[in-house]
Amino acid sequence: MVQRHPRFQPGPSSGRLDGFSERGAHELARRIRAAWAKVGWDVEVRVERIASEELDDGRSIAHYTVRSDLMNGLAQRRRDESAQPDRRAA
Secondary structure, eight states: OOOOSOOOOOSSOSSOOOTTSHHHHHHHHHHHHHHHHHTTEEOOEEEEEEEEEEOTTSOEEEEEEEEEOOBTTBOOEEOOGGGSOOGGGO
16 A cells, blocks of 8 residues: 555654754654655745744844644655666666
8 A cells, every 4th residue: 555645653753852852853854854754745944033032141043843734734846756766676
C-alpha cells in the first residue's frame, strides 16, 4: 500500500526540540521537509524570526517560527521524479 503522507504524531515532537529557538526551528523545518520527501512530496518550509524578548539583564532572546506551504496539513506538489536517483539502477 502506498503511503500518501507522513505518519501524524500529535503533540510535541519527540525529544527536547525547542521550536522557538533558531536552531530548533531549523531542525523542525528539516524534519518536516524530510518526512514529506520520504513519501514523494515537495514541501516549502522556512524559518522566520517572529519576536524578540528583552531580559532583565539587558540581553534579548529571539523567537522563531516554522512556516510552510502545507494546506490543511497536506503537501501540494509531488517531487520531480526525474530529479531523484533511479533506485532500480543499483
